[in-house]
Amino acid sequence: xxxxxxxxxxxxxxxxxxxxxxxxxxxxxxxxxxxxxxxxxxxxxxxxxxxxxxxxxxxxxxxxxxxxxxxxxxxxxxxxxxxxxxxxxxxxxxxxxxxxxxxxxxxxxxxxxxxxxxxxxxxxxxxxxxxxxxxxxxxxxxxxxxxxxxxxxxxxxxxxxxxxxxxxxxxxxxxxxxxxxxxxxxxxxxx
Amino acid sequence: xxxxxxxxxxxxxxxxxxxxxxxxxxxxxxxxxxxxxxxxxxxxxxxxxxxxxxxxxxxxxxxxxxxxxxxxxxxxxxxxxxxxxxxxxxxxxxxxxxxxxxxxxxxxxxxxxxxxxxxxxxxxxxxxxxxxxxxxxxxxxxxxxxxxxxxxxxxxxxxxxxxxxxxxxxxxxxxxxxxxxxxxxxxxxxxxxxxxxxxxxxxxxxxxxxxxxxxxxxxxxxxxxxxxxxxxxxxxxxxxxxxxxxxxxxxxxxxxxxxxxxxxxxxxxxxxxxxxxxxxxxxxxxxxxxxxxxxxxxxxxxxxxxxxxxxxxxxxxxxxxxxxxxxxxxxxxxxxxxxxxxxxxxxxxxxxxxxxxxxxxxxxxxxxxxxxxxxxxxxxxxxxxxxxxxxxxxxxxxxxxxxxxxxxxxxxxxxxxxxxxxxxxxxxxxxxxxxxxxxxxxxxxxxxxxxxxxxxxxxxxxxxxxxxxxxxxxxxxxxxxxxxxxxxxxxxxxxxxxxxxxxxxxxxxxxxxxxxxxxxxxxxxxxxxxxxxxxxxxxxxxxxxxxxxxxxxxxxxxxxxxxxxxxxxxxxxxxxxxxx
Numbered sequence: 001x002x003x004x005x006x007x008x009x010x011x012x013x014x015x016x017x018x019x020x021x022x023x024x025x026x027x028x029x030x031x032x033x034x035x036x037x038x039x040x041x042x043x044x045x046x047x048x049x050x051x052x053x054x055x056x057x058x059x060x061x062x063x064x065x066x067x068x069x070x071x072x073x074x075x076x077x078x079x080x081x082x083x084x085x086x087x088x089x090x091x092x093x094x095x096x097x098x099x100x101x102x103x104x105x106x107x108x109x110x111x112x113x114x115x116x117x118x119x120x121x122x123x124x125x126x127x128x129x130x131x132x133x134x135x136x137x138x139x140x141x142x143x144x145x146x147x148x149x150x151x152x153x154x155x156x157x158x159x160x161x162x163x164x165x166x167x168x169x170x171x172x173x174x175x176x177x178x179x180x181x182x183x184x185x186x187x188x189x190x191x
Numbered sequence: 192x193x194x195x196x197x198x199x200x201x202x203x204x205x206x207x208x209x210x211x212x213x214x215x216x217x218x219x220x221x222x223x224x225x226x227x228x229x230x231x232x233x234x235x236x237x238x239x240x241x242x243x244x245x246x247x248x249x250x251x252x253x254x255x256x257x258x259x260x261x262x263x264x265x266x267x268x269x270x271x272x273x274x275x276x277x278x279x280x281x282x283x284x285x286x287x288x289x290x291x292x293x294x295x296x297x298x299x300x301x302x303x304x305x306x307x308x309x310x311x312x313x314x315x316x317x318x319x320x321x322x323x324x325x326x327x328x329x330x331x332x333x334x335x336x337x338x339x340x341x342x343x344x345x346x347x348x349x350x351x352x353x354x355x356x357x358x359x360x361x362x363x364x365x366x367x368x369x370x371x372x373x374x375x376x377x378x379x380x381x382x383x384x385x386x387x388x389x390x391x392x393x394x395x396x397x398x399x400x401x402x403x404x405x406x407x408x409x410x411x412x413x414x415x416x417x418x419x420x421x422x423x424x425x426x427x428x429x430x431x432x433x434x435x436x437x438x439x440x441x442x443x444x445x446x447x448x449x450x451x452x453x454x455x456x457x458x459x460x461x462x463x464x465x466x467x468x469x470x471x472x473x474x475x476x477x478x479x480x481x482x483x484x485x486x487x488x489x490x491x492x493x494x495x496x497x498x499x500x501x502x503x504x505x506x507x508x509x510x511x512x513x514x515x516x517x518x519x520x521x522x523x524x525x526x527x528x529x530x531x532x533x534x535x536x537x538x539x540x541x542x543x544x545x546x547x548x549x550x551x552x553x554x555x556x557x558x559x560x561x562x563x564x565x566x567x568x569x570x571x572x573x574x575x576x577x578x579x580x581x582x583x584x585x586x587x588x589x590x591x592x593x594x595x596x597x598x599x600x601x602x603x604x605x606x607x608x609x610x611x612x613x614x615x616x617x618x619x620x621x622x623x624x625x626x627x628x629x630x631x632x633x634x635x636x637x638x639x640x641x642x643x644x645x646x647x648x649x650x651x652x653x654x655x656x657x658x659x660x661x662x663x664x665x666x667x668x669x670x671x672x673x674x675x676x677x678x679x680x681x682x683x684x685x686x687x688x689x690x691x692x693x694x695x696x697x698x699x700x701x702x703x704x705x706x707x708x709x710x711x712x713x714x715x716x717x718x719x720x721x722x723x724x725x726x727x728x729x730x731x732x733x734x735x736x737x738x739x740x741x742x743x744x745x746x747x748x749x750x751x752x753x754x755x756x757x758x759x760x761x762x763x764x765x766x767x768x769x770x771x
């Protein structure tokens with residue numbers, strides 16, 4: 001692309017295109033997770049016996065992960081603030097702290113799953129476990145994707161390039177957080 | 192502000208000449224292009240090729256139904272397993288690889304930037320990716336014909352447990368490839384749809400307010416929003432079904448705490464809005480065409496939009512009318528009967544707006560106009576028969592009969608096929624720079640529309656008499672057959688053959704006109720919208736000088752003007768201002 005097209009210069013709504021499309025992507029994701037979670041809740045209501053399977057999940061690890069993910073969102077906000085102040089180096093630092101949070105989340109998740117699989121609870125162990133691994137797995141993929149994109153944006157931001165992207169990845173990261181806020185009580189606490 | 196006429200010669204703005212010296216290799220021009228018009232062509236030709244494949248499948252299984260157990264010329268013997276694959280793939284291809292890519296993706300890509308006065312989509316490379324993912328999905332689907340045991344044979348709705356276990360559907364590999372292809376196709380249209388929405392929101396020409404956007408753009412954008420909001424749960428559902436097939440999960444397995452009805456809910460929560468995803472662009476195309484060829488302002492622009500929004504919202508609360516006999520709570524059936532009958536109100540209102548637009552107009556019966564008018568007539572039959580099926584009492588009898596088959600073909604054929612031909616006949620000059628032949632176009636039109644009715648009117652009758660749509664050959668179930676129906680089945684098959692034969696006229700017209708058609712002027716139909724203010728075919732970058740919009744798209748036969756059209760980008764002259 002030799003130059004920016006007219007389409008990329010215009011902003012009729014007043015919202016920058018990059019932020020607008022981030023919102024639309026989040027909207028489309030809400031429907032994907034929404035479908036999964038509504039299916040899960042309906043099943044859960046119809047099957048009180050799933051509580052026995054759910055009792056095997058590690059609530060403490062889940063609570064720790066919730067804390068890690070929420071803290072990482074704080075860093076995402078600080079990164080946005082730094083980017084707004086045109087301080088790319090600081091924004092990059094906070095973005096890397098955010099992705100560190102995401103990495104800790106995934107590592108804890110890895111230990112959790114290893115433990116559960118060793119105990120014999122796998123994807124095909126019945127209704128609850130099918131949902132447990134699929135929903136949390138899809139969420140984990142979103143954390144992983146966000147983490148990778150965030151590191152790419154951080155390396156650009158460190159050179160003061162494309163600073164508006166910091167806000168977009170922040171929006172996405174909050175969304176991934178909010179999904180987890182739904183998953184944690186539904187998969188870990190409800191017993 | 193320069194007028195469009197002088198602007199065309201005097202542009203040479205920073206934007207215009209940048210593209211003038213663009214030399215591209217064949218690969219970059221046709222296969223790796225980010226130009227929205229080229230991507231539209233890619234979608235159009237892929238969709239058209241898939242339509243031919245889907246039509247061929249229909250020919251094969253219709254021959255089997257008319258002459259059960261005999262060799263089908265050009266195919267061979269249709270076994271029960273192959274029959275299942277044929278009907279499944281016909282439905283899947285026609286909905287997901289013909290209706291969607293042609294109506295939404297091809298015309299959305301071609302029309303949106305041109306009609307809103309922009310040079311491209313806001314994300315041209317995402318747009319290219321969208322087509323590439325779509326092409327991949329089509330290849331995965333076609334590849335499934337050649338795997339062990341052949342293509343998926345569990346019906347295009349893919350209900351578990353039939354679809355979840357290879358032991359039931361006998362096409363285990365085909366079933367998984369089917370799911371993979373459908374999921375990829377959804378991804379392609381999510382990428383494309385979000386691009387359409389954001390482009391229309393942010394990329395409009397200065398002066399184009401919300402109510403100045405041509406209806407077809409509105410309709411494609413709303414269709415993309417409907418698609419996005421409905422397909423999410425089905426993407427989740429498709430992953431769950433794939434896991435059930437391949438990893439042994441228990442989502443739809445009632446023996447292990449799952450529920451097969453869940454798939455039906457997820458599928459139809461998408462499947463019913465999908466009907467409107469296909470219908471809305473066609474309604475938009477028809478609105479553009481009838482205003483141009485009736486030389487009248489659209490009777491109720493805002494009415495059409497309000498009714499479209501109402502339809503869109505209601506379309507999310509009607510899905511269970513597909514499940515009246517699936518064992519849902521009868522009280523729920525009542526609710527869904529009411530919502531289903533309600534949704535016919537806004538659609539009827541829209542049809543009335545179109546008829547009122549025609550009233551008192553100076554109508555020109557060109558080929559695109561004939562297609563647009565036949566859309567209204569044929570869709571009406573589809574809509575009215577839908578009332579029977581939406582009422583749960585009648586549906587218990589009609590469910591899974593050929594009446595249903597005839598009904599949804601009377602909704603999808605007008606939307607997807609008639610809508611596509613209408614749009615092609617209308618925008619062909621802008622796409623390819625030449626006019627199509629009117630005589631060949633009219634022969635093709637009459638042959639197609641008459642043959643379509645010959646194909647599906649008999650199916651209303653056989654369906655009402657109780658013919659079941661899943662039966663491979665009534666010769667195997669003589670006790671369920673009724674006398675006298677075989678002739679109607681044969682008549683329907685003859686209809687399909689004639690229908691397919693008449694497409695030859697279209698193909699000849701299309702390819703002959705590419706080289707030998709009359710060279711198209713800038714604005715052959717004397718239309719108002721912005722795409723007709725650029726040369727035919729539309730050049731790279733679209734507008735030599737980016738337009739400014741002064742009025743709505745349907746100002747035809749405005750009183751006190753010399754010409755009966757008033758392009759959206761034409762400034763009001765001081766003389767006219769005084770007259771107003």
